[in-house]
Amino acid sequence: MKCVEALMAKSEDIPSLDRLDEDIRSFREKTARKPRPVPQDAALVLRLGVELMSGALVGGIAGYYGDKWLHTSPVLFIVCFFLGSAGGFLTIMRTLKMTEDKEDMKGNNHSG
Amino acid sequence: MAEASLNPVEQFELRDYFSFPHISGYNIAFTNASLWMALAVLGVFLFIGLGARRPALVPGRFQTMVEMLYQFVSDMVESSAGAEGKKYFPIIFSLFIFVLFCNLFGLIPYSFSVTSQIIVTFAFAAFVFIGVTFIGFYKHGLHFFHYFLPKGLPGGLIGLVLALFMIIIELFSYMARPVSLSIRLAANMTAGHILLQIMASFVAVGIIGLFPFAFLLIFIGFELFVACLQAYIFALLCSLYLNDALNMH
Numbered sequence: 001m002k003c004v005e006a007l008m009a010k011s012e013d014i015p016s017l018d019r020l021d022e023d024i025r026s027f028r029e030k031t032a033r034k035p036r037p038v039p040q041d042a043a044l045v046l047r048l049g050v051e052l053m054s055g056a057l058v059g060g061i062a063g064y065y066g067d068k069w070l071h072t073s074p075v076l077f078i079v080c081f082f083l084g085s086a087g088g089f090l091t092i093m094r095t096l097k098m099t100e101d102k103e104d105m106k107g108n109n110h111s112g
Numbered sequence: 113m114a115e116a117s118l119n120p121v122e123q124f125e126l127r128d129y130f131s132f133p134h135i136s137g138y139n140i141a142f143t144n145a146s147l148w149m150a151l152a153v154l155g156v157f158l159f160i161g162l163g164a165r166r167p168a169l170v171p172g173r174f175q176t177m178v179e180m181l182y183q184f185v186s187d188m189v190e191s192s193a194g195a196e197g198k199k200y201f202p203i204i205f206s207l208f209i210f211v212l213f214c215n216l217f218g219l220i221p222y223s224f225s226v227t228s229q230i231i232v233t234f235a236f237a238a239f240v241f242i243g244v245t246f247i248g249f250y251k252h253g254l255h256f257f258h259y260f261l262p263k264g265l266p267g268g269l270i271g272l273v274l275a276l277f278m279i280i281i282e283l284f285s286y287m288a289r290p291v292s293l294s295i296r297l298a299a300n301m302t303a304g305h306i307l308l309q310i311m312a313s314f315v316a317v318g319i320i321g322l323f324p325f326a327f328l329l330i331f332i333g334f335e336l337f338v339a340c341l342q343a344y345i346f347a348l349l350c351s352l353y354l355n356d357a358l359n360m361h
């Protein structure tokens with residue numbers, strides 16, 4: 001008996017389908033996972049390390065052959081190695097800045 | 113390959129299947145790398161061809177797969193290289209799907225992972241690098257050199273010295289692109305395959321071998337993820353470089 005009463009009470013509680021709609025919507029909003037671009041996040045992390053190394057590598061190789069050519073060993077090698085590393089840093093900084101800008105833009109779109 | 117080898121880098125060895133006479137000192141033999149590249153191309157043809165053979169309005173599973181892949185790359189090119197970059201979609205899609213299939217075919221036991229060879233990835237990267245530079249000069253003419261000169265430098269002698277340094281740094285940063293593009297792909301594939309081989313060689317030690325076996329199973333899943341991700345990164349960076357050449361930040 002109690003069970004039936006409870007059911008009756010509940011059915012009175014729900015006057016229309018609108019309320020059900022509302023409930024479903026709020027539940028969906030509550031449980032909705034924010035669409036996170038997983039590949040892009042992972043891609044960013046895996047991208048940056050190599051960038052620094054290859055900058056130094058290119059600088060080092062350019063310096064080494066420049067030294068061989070001009071017989072100035074090891075001046076050019078040292079200078080170019082550091083300039084190449086700076087180039088690697090520059091790439092990383094630029095990539096991170098670009099991602100930041102993109103995220104800022106996304107945030108504005110969401111709020112606006 | 114009857115006996116299991118314990119040398120983890122033996123899998124990257126090139127073997128000649130058919131030898132041809134050397135052409136001006138170059139060995140052009142048909143190797144296992146050539147075989148697996150040809151198989152990858154065949155796989156791409158089968159995948160795309162079968163998926164798009166009878167295009168239905170309500171696509172089946174196979175057609176959906178092909179269409180999703182197409183849409184994914186198309187969206188990526190558009191979002192990173194803009195509407196102008198759409199013109200170069202075919203080359204980026206071709207690169208993406210070829211690298212993807214080479215990566216995935218490399219995970220088949222006893223196969224050969226072509227993308228672990230730095231010469232292969234460097235050839236792709238150099239091709240993209242030269243192409244993108246050419247597009248930049250074609251579109252902007254000599255104005256493309258402004259790419260290497262950052263804005264907002266102070267005037268006077270200090271500005272001149274700084275500009276000189278910045279040009280060299282920017283030039284190195286630009287030249288490092290094909291190197292990082294090729295090394296990333298090759299290093300990821302090589303490292304993954306070496307780790308798989310080492311783990312696999314631990315499996316055959318009795319009951320304790322179950323642990324490396326479990327790890328191996330998990331790791332093969334991870335390698336599948338890496339194979340797809342690296343192909344995605346390769347294509348993404350190609351379209352980003354294309355964007356730099358087209359729009360010059």
